[in-house]
Amino acid sequence: MGRVIAGRYLLLHRLGSGGMGHVWLAHDRRLACEVALKEVVFREPAGAEEREARVARARAEARHAAGLRDHPHVVTVHDVLEHEGLPWIVMEYVADAVDLRELVARQGPLAPAECARVGLAVLDALAAGHRRGVLHRDVKPANILLAPDRTGAPYGRVLLTDYGISVQPAAGEPRYTLASALVGTAGYLAPERATGGAPTPAADLFSLGCTLYFAVEGRGPFERESQLAQLTAVVTEEPRPPVRAGALEPVLRALLAKDPGRRPDAAATEALLGGIVTAQADGANTRTRTGPSPERRWSGSPARPGPSGRHRRSRVPPAVLAGLLALALAGGGAWYALGRQASSEGTVLPYGEAVGLGRTLRDGDCVLADWPGGARFSSVPRLTLDPGCRVADGQVMGFVGAGSAAAARGQGAAACEELTSEIRGRLADVRSYAVVPTEDGFADAGRRTACLVLGAHGPVYGPPGRHRRPGSAFADTATMQKRDCLDTRSNRDARLVSCAGPYDELVVGFTRLGAGVTLAEARTESDAACAREAPPGDHGFDPSVYESGSWSSGGAWKSGTHYVVCTVRRQNGGTMEGDTP
Structure with a gap:
């Protein structure tokens, strides 16, 4: 930090690191703007062969990405330069971007329609490269950026980045890797590549399938404890059956075929993904998450420590349940509201009258739950938002998508159980709870079920898990x-x-x-x-x-x-x- 590269670019701070080196935010003194600089880093000791290969690879990355610089779904490369004998790649700085891996870790799996939207953008970038003979070879969640678009939608812009191990075989370009090295990311590498086969467009599409599986399920289809186990699974095992994929499941099954000849090509994949995407789903799944709650203090109790007492709140009388079906599932619980989606005042109620929320739940929302009859998890709770998250009964921890409202009713509870299993294992007294949209409110709710953790016997009094x-x-x-x-x-x-x-x-x-x-x-x-x-x-x-x-x-x-x-x-x-x- 603070170095000036090539007499022009002032390094401000590091944005991230990878196998090839570091990416920096830098200030271009000549044009008075911010750019991203990729620095090649050698892990000592670096032999002459490795050094030459990495330098040549960086130049190839810049050349391949620059050839796609006008593509709306590829991070623009402006220049490649040398500083103190090493190449630096000058790239577009994408403000407020988050990679797909981080987004899923932060907010939970995406809805199937949102995954399809992301997949179409990445596919468009891959196909443009394939037409130029450029194979990416490292499609994975960490190499897909989501950033605000011109309308302000926080994840509306989708960008494929990191052409660091891409090749252009038809141009007779050398492959800048050691013969013994396996190029790619375990768990996302096509089986024919894992067994030494040549890179092809079909291999990139297999990696895209793995990436979309991760986006909708929250983990990779061949995720295992070690890289060797992942590679073995890619070659010899079928992917785990998806539980959240809904309408995306047939696309994933086709892209993850072991035989590259049985996978759909780019045009067929585009048709499959395009059939899932709808305008409503695009708009409904690009909401910003709520921020962490303000700091609170304990007070008043002689025990170590204890609150002075829960603030009183009026009990909301339970709504009329005529025409509604309430189902409590053992272990987690889910409600299924069928019927009208609007109150008598005409307010849209995406989860039905029994729950009563006037807007779609967002990641991090804290809720108060009133249970008819007082017995928790025995009926449909009346939910209200707790903006300060001070006396909350629970909080939204993520979402699971579905291809239809019927699929959400059938799979939502089990999917939320899995999504919240880690946080529930670390807390003393909470349960999973799935808030499933109604048939008519399915699109308004973003085509997804909200997964909450609720206190099993009382309030949680604040945000749990990653929301703290x-x-x-x-x-x-x-x-x-x-x-x-x-x-x-x-x-x-x-x-x-x-x-x-x-x-x-x-x-x-x-x-x-x-x-x-x-x-x-x-x-x-x-x-x-x-x-x-x-x-x-x-x-x-x-x-x-x-x-x-x-x-x-x-x-x-x-x-x-x-x-x-x-x-x-x-x-x-x-x-x-x-x-x-």
Whole structure:
């Protein structure tokens, strides 16, 4: 940072890194604008053969991408230059872009129609390259950028990037890779490429199929624990049956055929994807997510720590259920509202009158849930938004798409169970809940089911999981999760902090105190209970250095669960950093 490249480009900060090097945001002093610069980096030691191959590959990348510089779905390359003997590629800087891998990690899988829209754009870029004889060879989620378009839609612009290992075989161009090297990304490499075959357009389309599978399912079709296992699966195993793909499933099945001769070509793939995309789906699936909630503090309770009490809120009377079917599924639960989609005032209700929401749920929305009769997960809940996320019963953690409302009703609950499984495993007392759009509200809801985590026995009192902000105070122990690092400021004030720096305690699990234990008594009994149920030694900590700690709060006592959060801390009261097993 701060270097000036070729006397013109001032490096501002690094945007990302990959196998070929780093990408920087830079200021072009001559034109007074921002650009992206790709720097080739050699991992020591670099032999002469590797160095020559990488330099030549960078030049080829610039040449191939520059040949597509007028294409709307390819990141524009402006120039390639040499600085201190190494090539630098000057590219268009795409502001506010996020790659597909990061977007899915942040917001959950995309709806099938949105995946089809993205797929059409990438296919258009690939086909343009194929017509010039250029094969990309590394189509994967990390190489697809989504950015705001001219209308302001946050992910309306789709761009294929990183032609770093592309080739142009018909031009007699040398392949700048070692003969023993496998070029591509395990899990996204076509089987004929994994077994040493030549790159072809069909191989790029196989990789596109893997990418779209990831986008709609949230994981790759051949995802395994190691690269070798992924390559083996690509060659010898069928992809996992998709559960969220809906109308996209036949396209994925065709693109992921082992035999390249059985895969559809670009024109046929375009026809298949184009049949899925609709104008409504395009507009409905490009909404921005809500931001994290403001910081909250614990207060008032003599226990360690506890809220002063949940704010009172009026109970919304349950809507008339005539013409509606409510179905609670064991484990997660889902509601299915059939019938009218508008209130008596004419407001569109994408999830039906029973739920009563006047707009589509968005990622990160916190909700209050009123259950007719008071029994949780036994009927259709009346949902209202909790904008401050202060006393929330739960939060939207992602979405699963479907090809039809019937498919959403049939698959939504199971898909949400899978989508929320990781976060539920890290929290003490939550359940998955699928909010499925009605038949008439299916398009308005973006053709997708909203996946929530709701407190199993009471509110969660704030945002859980990735919606929490580092440095924020916990409003209740209900949102503490395993492997959280805590900054303990008092016995009633704990903050979520990064585990990369100093912290006071690490959350390792949960235990439950007896029904007769009061909240005041929990302060003296919970440490001993955690020492029995979650001792430091069970989690790889030296018991001569570390001890058990605990946190309790009023929410668990109001719900009757008496859950206690168990932590590990240093016996001498010092901070922990860099010593987590």
